Amino acid sequence: MSICKHCKSTNTNYLEKSTIECYDCGETSIDSVLKSIERVFNVINNSLFTINGKLDYFRLMDCLEKLCSLIEEYEGETECIWSMGEYGDCTLDDLIIGAYWHFTEWHSGQASKSYSTMCILGGIYSPGCEDVDEENAAYQMLNEMANVYYEAC
Numbered sequence: 001m002s003i004c005k006h007c008k009s010t011n012t013n014y015l016e017k018s019t020i021e022c023y024d025c026g027e028t029s030i031d032s033v034l035k036s037i038e039r040v041f042n043v044i045n046n047s048l049f050t051i052n053g054k055l056d057y058f059r060l061m062d063c064l065e066k067l068c069s070l071i072e073e074y075e076g077e078t079e080c081i082w083s084m085g086e087y088g089d090c091t092l093d094d095l096i097i098g099a100y101w102h103f104t105e106w107h108s109g110q111a112s113k114s115y116s117t118m119c120i121l122g123g124i125y126s127p128g129c130e131d132v133d134e135e136n137a138a139y140q141m142l143n144e145m146a147n148v149y150y151e152a153c
C-alpha cells in the first residue's frame with residue numbers, strides 16, 4: 001500500500017490519476033512515483049496503440065526499462081497497480097508480460113539491448129510454465145513494430 005501523506009497510514013487504495021485514498025483519515029493524496037509510472041506507461045501505450053506515438057522501437061526499450069525501475073521504486077503494493085490502464089488498450093501487467101514474451105522471441109543475443117530489456121522485464125515478471133498468450137495486445141503490437149524495424153535495416 002502507498003503511504004498516506006496526511007496521517008502516514010498504509011491502509012490505502014490506488015485510484016486513477018496518481019491518487020491514493022486513505023481508509024483511515026479519508027483524505028486523498030498524490031504519489032509521485034505513481035505519477036511517473038502513469039506517465040511512462042502512457043507514453044509507451046501511445047506509441048504502441050496510436051499513430052501519434054513518438055517512440056521508435058529502440059526508445060521504447062528505454063521506456064520499458066524506465067517503467068520497470070519505477071515499479072521497483074514504488075513503495076506501495078504493486079498488486080494494486082497492475083490493473084492500471086484497465087479502461088484503455090492494455091493494463092500494466094499485460095504490458096509487462098506481453099513485452100517480456102516479445103523480447104524472449106526477438107532479442108538478438110546476450111550483448112544486445114533487447115536482451116537486457118528482457119532481463120529487466122523478467123525481474124518484474126517471473127514467468128512460470130505459462131505459454132505466450134497470443135491475444136496479448138502489447139505482445140502483438142511489439143511484434144509488428146519489430147517486424148517493421150528489422151525490415152527497414
Ligand SMILES: [Zn+2]
Nearest residue numbers: 004007022025
Ligand atoms: Zn490518512
